[in-house]
Amino acid sequence: MNVRIPILKPKDTLIVSIQWELDDQTALQFQEDLLTKLHETSARGVVIDLTSIDFIDSFIAKVLGDVISMSSLMGARVVITGIQPAVAITLIELGIRLEDVMTALDLENGLEKLQLELEA
């Protein structure tokens, strides 16, 4: 029942597109897989695309927030892309603030933003 989220690596960036509803175990496995991949590849940037995600609860938000802080400890920047209107509304109503998180409307914008950030 445990599925793993594929992590792609074009050039020095990791791209993760979360395509299905995250359960707790998959989310935690993803956290570990992403950090291991960062370590193995020395990638400096990560884009996590959430276009296909139609809700985020506090647990998934915490796992995402944590993986961003953990990546930052390892020297990589993370951009979250594609947050749907329904997800943005429920996260704020729920009282969750993903502060200091780089976000972009879609994957393309996210990659651009990351590139600018890494060149700066």
Next chain:
Amino acid sequence: MSDQSSVEILTEWDIVAARQLGRNVAKELGFGTVDQARITTAISELARNIYLYAGQGRIEIQQLTENGMKGILIIAADSGPGIPDVRKVMEDGFTTSGGLGAGLPGVKRLMDDFKIETIQGEGTDIRATKWLR
């Protein structure tokens, strides 16, 4: 009139089952994508609270029809330790689980009606309703 179905919460997987059930019912009732997300998220939080604090319990989803209005009722019931200070857990930012769970104030904001009954040593019963507009 009501039509109900429920999921026993024993493991993390049951949290997923409960929110999927809720989302399907919400979709059937004609809720839009934002309300579906609100309902799904509220169920996920309530089911997680049961899993974390009571160990086991039940999420029940009912379809409501009242005065020509349609709605969805989420009942989260457990026979856990109960909540010692309800006023405190209804305060924003209060947590006993190290940041896990946005807590009940968040769930209350996502839904239209929210009622909590808790007896120490006997359990907790939370009822949250969302009406179709």
